[in-house]
Amino acid sequence: MRWWEAGRVLAALASAGGAAVAAASGCGAVDGYDCDEYLACEVINADGSSNGGCEGTCVPTEIYGFRSGVYLVGRKAGLDDPGCADALLRTEGLDLEERKEMSPPPHGDFFVAPGAHPGCAPCACTAPACAFPAGLTVSSGWMCDDSPGVTLTPFDAPAGWDGSCVAPGAVGAEAFGSFRIAPVTARACEVVPSPVPRDGDAHAGGQAVVTCDASGGDKCPAPGHACVFGAAELRPGWRRCLLAEDKDVECPSSDRTAGLHFSEKLTFWKEVDDSRACTPCACTETAPSTCEALVSTFEDGACRDLVAAVVVAGNGGCHDAEPGSALGSLSAAWLVDAPGSCAPSGGELVGELSLSGQVTACCLPEGT
Structure with a gap:
């Protein structure tokens, strides 16, 4: 829980305009006054620590080995997914343009590494046959x-x-x-088409992750900290993360992150080049009709x-x-x-998967 520290509010009100106004007012409910402009409103956590004016979470902005800042990370289901516009609960029910205006700015998209190739369907041929004139x-x-x-x-x-x-x-x-x-005809054998194409998918079914800037200003009491969106403000599936471009990076200990546990380690890629494919099927006559x-x-x-x-x-x-x-x-x-006979060929897996530009995310567990 958080609450407004009434004593500090009253003191600020008194210095801004008099005890009478201060006695009748509270932070966030001051007639004629803007709380952000006139008052030093302080958010107090349940453990007694202060967030200053930050109603989210205060996180150090510079952690060695990681990019500066904190980022929201969510899975992107398709190419037309709004991404950052769906990160916050407060945008629910708004149209896309309104959601974009009230959402954190996008930072970038990354690919989820694809899994193993599903394999190639076996090639098959129809049987040759004699046909009447x-x-x-x-x-x-x-x-x-x-x-x-x-x-x-x-x-x-x-x-x-x-x-x-x-x-x-x-x-x-x-x-x-x-x-x-x-003439009579000897109908040649033909390739039996596979009902389901089984080529690889470079983007794991089109899935990717989208990252958004989670910083909301410098309202934190400690210097070098950023105020980021709180867990209660995020829609399911979104996390607050630190990003690093080092594949060997270890997630930071809590003493480096103001007691926060960025313990969930995820891996993404900037570039995925998947040339894996199945060679086309063919049928070769092995005995004439x-x-x-x-x-x-x-x-x-x-x-x-x-x-x-x-x-x-x-x-x-x-x-x-x-x-x-x-x-x-x-x-x-x-x-x-x-009728003669024929043999199928093809259906061999060729090509390779190449991943480059690894990005490691160390995240606060979802909901925390």
């Missing part, structure tokens, strides 16, 4: 003639055709002189009246129709269905 191109001429004046009619199988009977349309005898069959199909064409739409059956491999084929034939359906079956 995409369909036919019907020519009104012989030997798949496609010269000017010849009628070409597409007779396409559906995507992902499994060889079962299909009737893409009907081609009359006047337009059905020959047909070209597309062998695919060969028998494609049958029919006059009717139900694959009953055969026109021609043609063996097709990787080059496709051309076949003349019987004179007077029509085209109504087609089907296919595998003669050789021997």
